[in-house]
Amino acid sequence: xxxxxxxxxxxxxxxxxxxxxxxxxxxxxxDEKLTDKKYHVDKASKFTRExxxxxxxxxxxxxxxxxxxxxQVVIGEQRGEGVKMGSRCFWDEETDNQAFATFSNDSLFAxxxxxxxxxx
Amino acid sequence: xxxxxxGDRTFNQEEVRQIVEESVNSSLANAIYTHSKVTTWxxxxxxxxxxxxAALNKPFKYVVTCMISQNTGGATHTAHTCFWDAETDGFTxxxxxxxxxxxxxxxxxxxx
Numbered sequence: 001x002x003x004x005x006x007x008x009x010x011x012x013x014x015x016x017x018x019x020x021x022x023x024x025x026x027x028x029x030x031d032e033k034l035t036d037k038k039y040h041v042d043k044a045s046k047f048t049r050e051x052x053x054x055x056x057x058x059x060x061x062x063x064x065x066x067x068x069x070x071x072q073v074v075i076g077e078q079r080g081e082g083v084k085m086g087s088r089c090f091w092d093e094e095t096d097n098q099a100f101a102t103f104s105n106d107s108l109f110a111x112x113x114x115x116x117x118x119x120x
Numbered sequence: 121x122x123x124x125x126x127g128d129r130t131f132n133q134e135e136v137r138q139i140v141e142e143s144v145n146s147s148l149a150n151a152i153y154t155h156s157k158v159t160t161w162x163x164x165x166x167x168x169x170x171x172x173x174a175a176l177n178k179p180f181k182y183v184v185t186c187m188i189s190q191n192t193g194g195a196t197h198t199a200h201t202c203f204w205d206a207e208t209d210g211f212t213x214x215x216x217x218x219x220x221x222x223x224x225x226x227x228x229x230x231x232x
Contacts, residue, residue, distance in 0.1 A: 041195060048199035056201045068204040070183060070211075070228045076196035083196075084158045087185035088166040090174050096181065115183050117230045119205075 008066065009120050010095055015064045017116035022099035025058050026112045030103040039077045039108035047110075048073045055112060070115045078108050091117060128178050131210030131229040136173065140184075140214040140225050143168040153190050153221040162186050165225060173227070183228045191221050204230055 011017075033051055037043075052073045059069050076083065089098070095118035103110045146168075147161050166186050173182050189196065202211070208231030216223040 044195070044197045045199075048197045049201075052199045052201040056203055060203060068202070068209065068230050070200065070202045070204070070230075072185060072198065072200040072226070074187065074196060074198045076189070077194040079192045079194040081190040081192040081194060082153070082155055082158065083187065083189040084162050085185065085187040086159075086162045086166055087183060088170045089181070089183045090170050091181040091183070098183075113185070115228070117181050117183075117204075119230075120232055 006066075011065065011067070011118055016095070017064060017067060017097045017118075019097050019099040021062075022059065022114055022116070023101055026055055026099060026114060027101040027103075029055050029058065030101055030110055030112055034075075034103050034105070034108070034110055037105075037108070039075075044075050044077075044108070048075050051075075051110070051112060055114060059114060059116070064116070066119045068117045068119055070117070071112065073110065073112045075108055075110045078104065078106060083109070085111060087113070089115065129208050129231055131180065131208065131231070133210055133212045135176075136227050136229065137212040137214060139172045140169050140212065140227055143172070144214060144216050144223060144225055148216055148218075148221075148223060151218075151221075153188075158188050162188050165223075169225070169227065173229075179232045180229045181232060182230075184225070186223065186225045188221060188223045191217070191219065196222075198224065200226070202228065
């Protein structure tokens with residue numbers, strides 16, 4: 001974050017975190033990475049890290065100024081178990097937002113969430 | 121910018137972890153995974169944590185996530201990556217496990 005004080009308290013409209021656009025990006029990353037893959041204990045760990053990095057890189061490539069990103073990815077073995085994931089955020093609703101996507105097949109399930117937080 | 125406690129510009133991991141631990145334990149201690157109650161538990165944990173974090177009155181924005189899953193022996197992998205200012209921002213996590221379920225709660229704090 002090298003751009004010091006610009007006193008911009010809001011992002012420009014075309015450079016605002018757009019949840020729908022980010023959701024598509026996340027879904028695309030998940031589909032590309034995990035279609036036809038089977039759950040395997042060693043590979044799953046690697047996939048989660050790579051997915052998180054890929055999604056973060058795609059978000060950075062969107063070139064939205066002064067945004068901080070948090071990307072969280074969960075991959076689990078598909079055993080029909082119940083899983084509930086939720087989050088709450090304490091932030092500025094006008095500038096900050098989140099997007100998530102899920103993927104599942106017969107042997108695994110995956111969820112990815114991305115949060116974008118604006119730096120004043 | 122003038123905030124009280126201007127010295128607290130770094131995310132305090134220990135303090136936040138304590139808050140999360142207390143929230144989770146108060147909801148889930150001695151609980152058995154019940155499909156109908158999971159939504160309530162998860163909402164309670166996250167809201168209580170967030171309320172207490174907001175009450176700390178520090179110049180931070182927070183994201184709290186909570187994942188509760190049934191303990192069937194199946195494995196889950198989680199990863200996260202963050203693009204932020206390492207001097208002011210940080211995260212904590214707390215994992216709760218019993219015979220029937222696993223609960224992983226994470227808090228990300230980003231300095232304003």
